[in-house]
Amino acid sequence: xATHPQTATISLEDFIAAxxxxxxxLEFVDGQIVAMAGASLEHGxxxxxxxxxxxxxxxxxxxxVVSQGTLVAAPGSDDSYLPDVAVFCGAPQRxxxxxxxxxxxxxxxxxxxxxxxxxxxxxxxxxxxxxxPALQDYLLVAQDQPRVERYTRHGEHFWHYNExxxxxxxxxxxxxxxxxxxxxxxxxxxxADQPSA
Numbered sequence: 001x002a003t004h005p006q007t008a009t010i011s012l013e014d015f016i017a018a019x020x021x022x023x024x025x026l027e028f029v030d031g032q033i034v035a036m037a038g039a040s041l042e043h044g045x046x047x048x049x050x051x052x053x054x055x056x057x058x059x060x061x062x063x064x065v066v067s068q069g070t071l072v073a074a075p076g077s078d079d080s081y082l083p084d085v086a087v088f089c090g091a092p093q094r095x096x097x098x099x100x101x102x103x104x105x106x107x108x109x110x111x112x113x114x115x116x117x118x119x120x121x122x123x124x125x126x127x128x129x130x131x132x133p134a135l136q137d138y139l140l141v142a143q144d145q146p147r148v149e150r151y152t153r154h155g156e157h158f159w160h161y162n163e164x165x166x167x168x169x170x171x172x173x174x175x176x177x178x179x180x181x182x183x184x185x186x187x188x189x190x191x192a193d194q195p196s197a
Contacts, residue, residue, distance in 0.1 A: 013098065028071075050180060050185055053180055053181070063107070087108040108176060109137075110141060
């Protein structure tokens with residue numbers, strides 16, 4: 001995170017108005033605005049590769065991929081986050097406020113980690129994401145090494161953790177019946193003969 005949340009709380013509608021008035025990436029947590037740090041080139045490449053791969057594999061199916069700019073929130077919660085990639089299937093469950101949509105039924109969420117957001121993405125954000133009943137998979141993707149952490153829902157309150165390391169192998173998302181190749185995720189970021197940072 002780039003900045004600490006403000007101390008005064010505001011309404012969700014006031015947050016949406018503030019977000020619409022700026023080019024900054026903003027999230028809304030506990031009635032406070034959280035400004036997100038700018039992204040590295042690697043962050044952008046990884047996010048784009050994942051969104052593109054998922055989009056290709058889901059083509060012609062009733063699932064859609066959105067990235068960097070769609071707010072996601074659990075049903076009944078005002079806390080709103082900007083995942084790097086989100087997938088929903090069927091009709092989107094959304095709440096429209098001032099022309100901005102809050103997506104309430106993502107099936108898969110992806111966060112590309114950075115030093116400034118890793119604790120936040122593993123902590124507060126993950127806690128909030130777990131409250132989304134439709135969510136089946138949460139991916140945390142490193143940008144300093146080829147590493148993907150995957151949480152997969154098993155029942156209402158249980159999550160299975162899996163970690164994939166290196167450029168060989170894939171991340172399987174059973175909820176979508178797709179796989180993400182580690183080599184494709186990290187294409188242009190790491191090569192097989194290049195050590196990770």
